[in-house]
Amino acid sequence: MFQRRSRGQKYTFWLRDGFRDGESEERIKSYHRPHRRSSMQKSEYTCDHRPRVYKVFENVAQKYDIMNDAMSLGIHRVWKDALLHVMHPQPGAQLLDVAGGTGDIAFRFLEYIRLQEERQKRRAARSSQTPSWQDISNNYSTEDESRESRAVVCDINKEMLKVGKQKADSLGVSAGLSWVVGDAEELPFDDDQFDIYTIAFGIRNVTHIDQALQEALRVLKPGGRFMCLEFSKVNNPILSSIYDAYSFQMIPVIGEVIAGDWKSYQYLVESIRKFPNQEEFKGMIEDAGFYCVKYYNLTGGVVALHSGFKL
Amino acid sequence: MFKNVLSRLVTQTVRPHRYAPPGPVIQRLIPASGPLRSFTDRKDEAQPQFDASLLDVLVCPLSKKPLRYDAETNELINEELGIAYPILDGIPNMIPQEARLIQKDSTEMPTQ
Numbered sequence: 001m002f003q004r005r006s007r008g009q010k011y012t013f014w015l016r017d018g019f020r021d022g023e024s025e026e027r028i029k030s031y032h033r034p035h036r037r038s039s040m041q042k043s044e045y046t047c048d049h050r051p052r053v054y055k056v057f058e059n060v061a062q063k064y065d066i067m068n069d070a071m072s073l074g075i076h077r078v079w080k081d082a083l084l085h086v087m088h089p090q091p092g093a094q095l096l097d098v099a100g101g102t103g104d105i106a107f108r109f110l111e112y113i114r115l116q117e118e119r120q121k122r123r124a125a126r127s128s129q130t131p132s133w134q135d136i137s138n139n140y141s142t143e144d145e146s147r148e149s150r151a152v153v154c155d156i157n158k159e160m161l162k163v164g165k166q167k168a169d170s171l172g173v174s175a176g177l178s179w180v181v182g183d184a185e186e187l188p189f190d191d192d193q194f195d196i197y198t199i200a201f202g203i204r205n206v207t208h209i210d211q212a213l214q215e216a217l218r219v220l221k222p223g224g225r226f227m228c229l230e231f232s233k234v235n236n237p238i239l240s241s242i243y244d245a246y247s248f249q250m251i252p253v254i255g256e257v258i259a260g261d262w263k264s265y266q267y268l269v270e271s272i273r274k275f276p277n278q279e280e281f282k283g284m285i286e287d288a289g290f291y292c293v294k295y296y297n298l299t300g301g302v303v304a305l306h307s308g309f310k311l
Numbered sequence: 312m313f314k315n316v317l318s319r320l321v322t323q324t325v326r327p328h329r330y331a332p333p334g335p336v337i338q339r340l341i342p343a344s345g346p347l348r349s350f351t352d353r354k355d356e357a358q359p360q361f362d363a364s365l366l367d368v369l370v371c372p373l374s375k376k377p378l379r380y381d382a383e384t385n386e387l388i389n390e391e392l393g394i395a396y397p398i399l400d401g402i403p404n405m406i407p408q409e410a411r412l413i414q415k416d417s418t419e420m421p422t423q
Contacts, residue, residue: 150364152365152368156406158399158402158404162400162402165400165401165402178362178364178365179401179402180369180402180403180405181402181403181404181405181406181409182372183405183406183407186372186373186407187372188369188370188371188372188403188405189368189369189370190368190370190375
C-alpha cells in the first residue's frame with residue numbers, strides 16, 4: 001500500500017489538508033488492518049484513543065530510546081537538558097514526571113540535583129576556611145538532602161516503565177526514584193504534593209488534555225511549577241517544509257527499520273500535527289488555572305517548552 | 312552543548328561506577344534478600360520490592376483516599392471502595408480498570 005503511493009499529487013494531501021479531506025480519510029482508514037480500531041476518524045480526537053496509544057507504546061517500548069535518538073538525530077537530549085536547565089531544581093525538590101516512560105527526565109533531574117548539592121558543599125567548604133573535623137565528617141555522612149529530593153515517574157504503560165526501571169537498575173540509580181502506573185487524567189496522588197510536574201512529549205497522547213492539566217494543578221503544591229515539552233508549530237516556512245518532509249517521509253521509514261513498526265510512527269507524526277500550537281496551548285494552560293504561563297521555542301519551534309505556576 | 316550530547320551518547324549505557332556514592336549507603340541498610348515483609352527498607356535495588364515511601368504520596372485515583380499495603384497479595388487496598396491495585400515488579404498499577412474487586416457484591420468501577 002505504501003509502495004504504491006506516488007509522490008506527486010497525493011503527497012500534498014498530507015501537507016495541506018491534514019485529515020479533513022475526504023479522500024485522504026479513506027486512505028487513512030485503509031492503512032489500518034481490519035481488526036484494529038481506527039481512531040483517526042473525522043470526529044477523531046474527541047473519541048478515546050487510549051487503547052490505540054497504549055498499543056503504540058507497548059510495541060515500541062524496548063526500542064523507544066534508540067528510536068528517539070534516530071528520529072531526532074540526538075537533539076531530543078538537548079531538548080530535555082534545556083528543560084532541566086529552565087527548571088533549575090534545588091535539592092529537596094519533589095518531581096512528578098507524567099508520561100515519563102523510560103525515565104529520561106527523572107534521571108536528569110536526580111543528576112542535576114546531585115551536581116547542585118556538590119556545588120553547594122564546595123561553596124560551603126570554601127567559605128568556611130578552617131572547618132573542624134566534626135564539620136567535615138558531618139558533610140560526608142549526611143545523605144539527608146538526596147533522600148528528600150525524589151522523582152516519581154508515572155506512565156499509563158507498564159512496558160515503558162519496566163524499560164525505565166531496568167535502565168535505572170543498570171545505572172545504579174534508585175535512591176529517590178519511584179515508578180507508578182497511572183493515568184494522567186486521574187492521577188493517583190494526593191493534593192499539593194509535588195514541587196514540579198513535568199510531562200515531556202506525552203501530553204499530545206492524552207485524550208482529554210484539559211483534565212490532565214487540572215490534575216496537574218491539583219497535585220502541585222502552591223508555588224509549584226508545571227512544565228511541558230511538546231512538539232509544536234514551526235513558523236519559519238522553509239524550516240516548516242523541511243520538517244514536514246522529514247516527518248512524513250523519513251520517520252515512518254526509520255520506525256519500520258529500527259522498531260519494525262511503521263504505523264506507530266505514522267501515528268506519532270499525525271498526532272504531532274493535531275496538537276494545538278504554542279499560543280493555543282498556552283491558553284489551555286491558563287484556562288486550567290496556571291499563572292505566569294510562558295513558552296520557549298526550541299529548534300525553531302519544532303519543540304515548545306511551556307511553563308506555568310500554581311499560585 | 313553538543314559536546315555534552317556526544318559524550319552522553321557514548322557514555323550513557325556504560326557507567327555503573329558513576330553512581331558509586333550511594334552504594335555504601337545502601338549496603339548499610341537491611342540486605343535485599345530479606346523476607347518479603349521488609350517494606351521498611353527504603354533503598355533496595357536487588358529485588359523488585361515495593362517501595363513503602365511511595366505510600367506517602369499514593370492515593371486511590373478514584374476516591375483520593377490513602378491506601379493500605381498488603382504484603383501477602385502484594386497489592387494496595389482501598390477498603391472503602393473494596394478494590395485492590397496490583398503491584399508488578401515493584402511498580403504499582405494505579406489504573407482503576409485494572410484494579411481487582413475484593414467484595415463480590417460491589418458494583419463495577421466506572422470506566423473512563
